[in-house]
Amino acid sequence: MKRIACTILALLAAALMASPAAAQKKPIVIGAALALTGNLADSGEHVRKAFVLWQEEVNAKGGLLGHPVEVKIYDDRSDGATAARLYERLITQDKVDLLLGPFGSASTSTATAVAEKHKRVFMNVAGASQSIHKRGFKYIFQVLPPITEYGAGVVPLMHQQGYKSMMIVTRDYAASRDMVDFWKVNAPRQGIEIKSIDFYPAGTSDYSNYIAKAKAQNPDAWISIAYPNESVEMVKQFKAAGYAPRMFVSQGVSQEDFLQALGKDAEYSMGMSPYEHTLPTRGNKEFVKAWVLKYKYLPGYYAAFGYGACKVLEEAVKKTGSLDQDKLRDTLSKLETETAFGPYKVDPQTGEQIAAKAVIVEILGGKREVIWPEKFKTAKTVLPYPAWDKRP
Amino acid sequence: MKTLLELLLNGILLGGVYALMACGLNLIFGVMRVINFAHGEFLTIGALATYSLCVTFKLPFWMALLVVPAVMAVLGYAMQVTLIARVINAPMIMSLLLTYALSTVLVNIGLYIYGGGFKGIPGLLTGSVQVMGVGLSEARLVAFGVALGVSLAVFAFLKKSLFGKAIRAVSQEPEIASISGISVERVRNATFALGAAMAGLAGVLIAPIYAADPQMGSRFLIKVFAVVVIGGMGSYGGAIAGALLLGVVEVLGGYAFGQMAGSAVVYLVMIAVLLVRPRGLFGVGVRA
Numbered sequence: 001m002k003r004i005a006c007t008i009l010a011l012l013a014a015a016l017m018a019s020p021a022a023a024q025k026k027p028i029v030i031g032a033a034l035a036l037t038g039n040l041a042d043s044g045e046h047v048r049k050a051f052v053l054w055q056e057e058v059n060a061k062g063g064l065l066g067h068p069v070e071v072k073i074y075d076d077r078s079d080g081a082t083a084a085r086l087y088e089r090l091i092t093q094d095k096v097d098l099l100l101g102p103f104g105s106a107s108t109s110t111a112t113a114v115a116e117k118h119k120r121v122f123m124n125v126a127g128a129s130q131s132i133h134k135r136g137f138k139y140i141f142q143v144l145p146p147i148t149e150y151g152a153g154v155v156p157l158m159h160q161q162g163y164k165s166m167m168i169v170t171r172d173y174a175a176s177r178d179m180v181d182f183w184k185v186n187a188p189r190q191g192i193e194i195k196s197i198d199f200y201p202a203g204t205s206d207y208s209n210y211i212a213k214a215k216a217q218n219p220d221a222w223i224s225i226a227y228p229n230e231s232v233e234m235v236k237q238f239k240a241a242g243y244a245p246r247m248f249v250s251q252g253v254s255q256e257d258f259l260q261a262l263g264k265d266a267e268y269s270m271g272m273s274p275y276e277h278t279l280p281t282r283g284n285k286e287f288v289k290a291w292v293l294k295y296k297y298l299p300g301y302y303a304a305f306g307y308g309a310c311k312v313l314e315e316a317v318k319k320t321g322s323l324d325q326d327k328l329r330d331t332l333s334k335l336e337t338e339t340a341f342g343p344y345k346v347d348p349q350t351g352e353q354i355a356a357k358a359v360i361v362e363i364l365g366g367k368r369e370v371i372w373p374e375k376f377k378t379a380k381t382v383l384p385y386p387a388w389d390k391r392p
Numbered sequence: 393m394k395t396l397l398e399l400l401l402n403g404i405l406l407g408g409v410y411a412l413m414a415c416g417l418n419l420i421f422g423v424m425r426v427i428n429f430a431h432g433e434f435l436t437i438g439a440l441a442t443y444s445l446c447v448t449f450k451l452p453f454w455m456a457l458l459v460v461p462a463v464m465a466v467l468g469y470a471m472q473v474t475l476i477a478r479v480i481n482a483p484m485i486m487s488l489l490l491t492y493a494l495s496t497v498l499v500n501i502g503l504y505i506y507g508g509g510f511k512g513i514p515g516l517l518t519g520s521v522q523v524m525g526v527g528l529s530e531a532r533l534v535a536f537g538v539a540l541g542v543s544l545a546v547f548a549f550l551k552k553s554l555f556g557k558a559i560r561a562v563s564q565e566p567e568i569a570s571i572s573g574i575s576v577e578r579v580r581n582a583t584f585a586l587g588a589a590m591a592g593l594a595g596v597l598i599a600p601i602y603a604a605d606p607q608m609g610s611r612f613l614i615k616v617f618a619v620v621v622i623g624g625m626g627s628y629g630g631a632i633a634g635a636l637l638l639g640v641v642e643v644l645g646g647y648a649f650g651q652m653a654g655s656a657v658v659y660l661v662m663i664a665v666l667l668v669r670p671r672g673l674f675g676v677g678v679r680a
Contacts, residue, residue, distance in 0.1 A: 037500075039607060042508035172652065200651035203611040205602050208402040209647035209654070212395045229510035229603035236601065240520040240529030241398075261512020261603045 027070040028063070028323070030313075031096035032125075033086035033111065035103040038078025043302050044103040047125060048073060049295055050306025051100065054314075057290070064317055072096060076107050083107035087114040097323050100309055103302075105129035105175070112140045121328045124351070125309040126302065130178050133352040139325070141332045141346055143309040144301075145356035147175040148182045150272040153360045153372045154223055154249055155183065159190040161383055163220035163247060166192060169210045169234075172199035176225035183223070195219045207234050211241045221247040228252035231269070232261045239265060239388050246384035254361050254368060256300065266363045268385045274358045275301035275341055276370055278378050283311070287340035301341075308341025398526045399643050405528065407639025408536030409594055409601075413612065414619040414631035415543045416590030422563040422626035423583040424480050429491040430471075431616070432609025433498035434464060434588050438595020439604035440502060443511040446599070453516055453600070457538070460596045461589040468588025472581050480580065495609070502606025510603035517600045535597035540632075542593060546586070547628055559583055563626065615642075618662045624672030633673065637661075 032051065035044030055071045063069050072094065076083035083102045090096045091114070099122045102111050108127025115122035116137045124132060124142040133142060158166065166187065170176045180197060187194055195217045198210060214222060222245040226234065231252035238244060252258055253271025262269075277288045277298050287307055291299040299307075312335070317323065320331045333348040336355070345355035360372035362381060369379035417431050441463070442456040475494070479486040517531035550556035561569035562579045570576045595604075602608070615638065623634025641661055646654030665672060 037503075039503065039508050041503060198650055201655055203614075204651055204655075205611065206402070206406055206643060206646070208406075209399060209643055209651065212398055212647055216395060227510075229512075229605060232510065232512050232603040233601075236518065236531070237529065239518055240527060240532065242520060242527040257510040257512075257603070261510060261514060263514025265514065265518060 025063075025067045027068045028065070028098065029070050029072055029094070029096045030098040030100055031072045031074075031087075031090035031094060032100040033074040033076040033083050033090070033102045033107070035078040035107065036073075036075035040078040040104050043126075044078070046300060046302035047103050047306035049291075050299075050303045051310060053290060053294060054307055054310035058310075058314060064314060065321070065323075071100070076102050078104070078107070080106040080110040084110035084114050087111045091115070091118045091120055098313060098317070099123065100306075100313070101125040101127060105132065108132055112137060115139055119325060121325050121332065123309040123313050126305045129174050130352075131174060133347075133350040137351065139329055140351045141312075142351055142353040143312055143341065143344065143356075144305045145274050145342075145353055145358055147178050149356065150251060150274065150358045151179050151183065151223070151225065151249075152186075152358065153272070154221075155186045155190050155192060157360055157372045157381075158187075158192055158221055158247065161247070161381075164192060165195050165219045166221040166223050167195045167210075167214055167217060167219035167245075168197045168223050169207070170197075170199055170223075170225040171204075171227060171230060172201055179225050204230070205233055207237050208241065211237055211243050214245065215241075215243060219245060221245055221249065224250035224252075226250045226252050228255045228257040228261070231258055231271075235262055235265055235269060242388055244385050244387045248385045249360070253363065254301075259363060259366070259368070264366075267366075267391070268363060268382055270360055270362045270371070271368070272358050273301060273361050273368070274356065275304040276359060276361060276368060276376075276378075278370060279342070279359070279376055281340055281342050282338040284340040304341040308339040308344070311339040311341075312337065312344050394525060395647075397524060399647050400640060401523065401526055401528060402532075403640030403643035404636055405532040405536045405639070406643060407636035408532075408539040409598055410612075410616055410619050410639060411543050411632045411635035412539035412590055412594040412597070413616045414623065414635050415546065415628060416587035416594075417616060418620055418623075418626055418628060418631045419546075419559075419583055419590075420587040421620070422628070423559060424476070424487075424580055425484070426476060426480060426487040426491065427484070428587070429488065429613070430494040430498060431491075431587070431591050432611075432613030433495050433502075434468070434591035434609075435595040435598070435612055436502060436604065436606060436609040437467075437498065438464060438592035439599045439602075439608065440506055440511065440595075440606065441592075442596045442599035443513055443604055446513050446516065447511070456596050456599070457593070461593040464592025465585040465589035469581055469585040471588070472584035476584060477577070477580065499606055499609070506606055508605065508607075510605045512603040513600055529601070531600040535601060539594065539597055542590065543632055546590070547632075550628065555579075555582070615658070618658055621662050621672055622665050624674040627672065627674035630672055630674030 034048050035041050051071045055069055058069050074086045076086055099115055099120055101108050101124045103126045105127045109132055112122055116139050122140050124140055128147045130146055231250040249270040251272045253269045254273035259266050315337055316331045316335055320328045336345045343355035347354050359370045359376055361368040362371045364379050370376045371381040420428050438460050441460050445451045445456045479490050519530045520527040558574045558579050562576050566576050619634040619638050623630030642658050645657035
C-alpha cells in the first residue's frame with residue numbers, strides 16, 4: 001500500500017512539475033514488468049528506482065515529444081511465465097506506447113517473445129544471456145553488455161602482468177559457458193595456458209577440492225564466474241587453507257555484498273563489472289548525483305542498466321519524432337550514442353549490444369577501484385594477490 | 393598423500409554440520425513421522441539471526457550460540473502447537489504440504505526482511521589451525537566441534553535421561569508409551585522444539601563459514617535428506633554416521649571426478665544404500 005501511495009504521489013509531483021503544455025496532453029505510457037517480489041526482488045528494485053528517476057527527469061524537461069511520460073510497472077514475481085503474461089496485458093489491454101524490459105535473463109527471454117509477436121520495440125534492460133538475441137528477433141535491443149564482455153579484460157590484463165597460466169572454476173550456467181568458450185579461444189593467443197576448467201553446480205558451497213587441485217597445479221590466476229556468496233566462500237576457504245593464487249578474479253567481487261561480507265579479507269580480489277559510478281561516461285556524474293540525492297546510496301550496475309535503457313529509448317524516440325514502432329526500430333538499430341551507463345550500439349541483425357565494455361575492478365583500501373582498461377583506471381593495480389601471512 | 397589427508401579432514405569437518413541438521417530432522421521424524429520440509433529454513437533463520445546479532449547489533453559470537461537456539465526452540469514449540477500437531481495423525485501428504493508451505497512462507501519473510509542479497513560476517517573466525525601439516529579453517533573446526541558435541545550430548549540425553557527415554561518410547565510405540573503414562577503430546581512438542589533448536593544452532597555455526605541468504609535452506613536440506621536416507625530414517629546414530637560419510641564422499645568425489653560428478657556420487661551412494669538396505673544403514677522403517 002505504502003509503495004502504491006508513494007508511486008501515486010511521485011506521479012502527481014511529476015505531473016505538477018511538467019511544463020503546462022505537456023501537462024495538458026495525454027501521457028505517453030511506457031510499460032514494464034519488474035521483479036518486485038520473489039528471489040530477484042532486491043536487484044529488480046534498483047531498476048524500478050532508475051525508471052522512476054528518469055521519469056521525473058524527463059517530465060521536468062517537458063516530457064517526450066511534448067507529452068508527459070508515465071512509466072507503468074507491474075510485478076512479475078521473478079517469474080518468466082508471469083512476465084510473459086504481464087507483457088501481453090501491457091500490449092493488448094493497457095495499450096501502452098513503449099516497452100522497457102524486465103529484470104533477469106529468464107523473464108527477458110519470455111517477455112521478448114511476446115513483444116516480438118506483437119511487433120513491439122522492446123529494450124532489453126537486464127537480460128545478459130546470449131540466447132536472447134540468437135532467435136532472429138527484430139524488435140529487441142540490448143542495453144547491457146553481453147556476458148562475454150564481462151571477462152574480456154582478464155586475458156589482456158594477465159598478458160600485461162606477464163602471467164602465463166590460469167585455472168577456471170565457475171558456476172555452471174549458460175552465460176558462464178559462453179564466457180569460458182571465449183577464454184578458450186583468446187587465452188592461448190596471448191600465450192596463456194588454461195590448466196583446467198571446472199564447472200560446479202548451483203548450490204555448491206565447498207571449494208576445498210578445487211583448492212587442493214590449485215595447490216597441485218599452481219596456476220598464476222584463479223578465474224571464476226561466481227555469484228557474490230560463492231566468491232565470498234572461495235576467499236574464506238583460500239584463507240583457511242593458506243592458499244593464494246597470484247591473481248584472483250571473480251565476477252561476484254564487483255557487488256557490494258562481497259565487500260561487506262569479507263571486510264579486510266576482500267582486499268586485492270578482482271571483479272568484472274559492466275558499470276562503476278566513477279566511470280567518465282556521458283552524463284554519469286549528473287546521474288550519480290541525482291541518484292544519491294534521491295536514494296541516499298551509490299548506484300550499482302543494475303541501476304545504471306535501467307537508467308541507460310531509458311536514456312537510449314528517450315533519444316531514439318526524439319530522433320524518430322514519433323512512436324511508430326517500425327520507424328523506432330530502424331532508429332534503434334542504427335543509433336550510436338552514449339549514456340551514463342556507457343556506449344550504445346547494436347548489431348543491426350540481432351539487436352545485441354556491441355559497443356558496451358565491462359571493466360575490471362580491484363578491491364583496494366575497502367573500495368572498488370577500476371584497474372582495467374587503462375583509460376578508465378582509478379588506481380594502480382596491486383599484484384600479485386598477496387599470500388595470507390604477508391598481509392598487514 | 394598430503395592432498396588426500398587435506399581432503400579427508402575437510403570432508404569430515406563438512407560432515408559435522410550436516411550431522412547436527414540431520415539429527416534434528418531425524419528426531420522429529422522418529423517421534424512424529426513428520427518429514428519437516430521447513431528444516432532448511434530453521435537453519436536459514438539461525439544464520440541470518442547470527443548475522444543480525446553479530447553485525448547489526450555488534451554482539452559477540454558466543455551470545456548468538458546461546459540466544460539463537462533458545463529462540464528457535466520457542467519458535468519451534470509455537471509452530472508445533474499451532475500447526476504441526478494438527479496433522480501428525482493425518483496422512484503423510486498433509487504434513488508434507490504443511491511443512492512445505494511453512495518453508496515457502498519463511499523464505500519469503502526472510503526475503504522481505506533481508507532482501508535477496510548475501511550476508512557475511514567479516515573477520516569472524518577467519519584464521520586457520522595447522523593439523524598434521526594441513527591448514528584447517530577455525531570456523532569449520534568450531535562448527536564441527538560444537539555440532540558433534542551437541543549431537544552426542546543429545547544422543548546421551550536420549551539414552552540416559554528419563555525424558556529422553558520417553559522420547560524414544562514415543563518414537564517406537566506411541567500407544568504403549570501413552571498407556572505407560574507418558575504424555576505423548578508433551579514429548580512431541582518438546583521434540584519439535586529440540587529439533588528446531590538444533591537446526592538453528594547449525595545455522596549459527598555456518599554463519600561464519602558461508603555467506604547467508606534467505607534461500608540457502610534448500611541448498612543444505614537436499615544434502616541432509618540424503619544423509620538421513622543413507623543413515624536411516626529415524627535413527628539418531630545413523631544420522632551422525634551418514635553425515636560424516638557424506639561429507640567425505642562429497643569432497644573426495646568432487647576432487648576425483650569434478651564437482652558435477654562429485655555431487656552425483658553422493659546420490660549414487662544414496663541409491664546404492666536404498667537398493668541394498670532400503671531402510672538405510674541404521675533405519676527404523678515405517679511404523680506399521
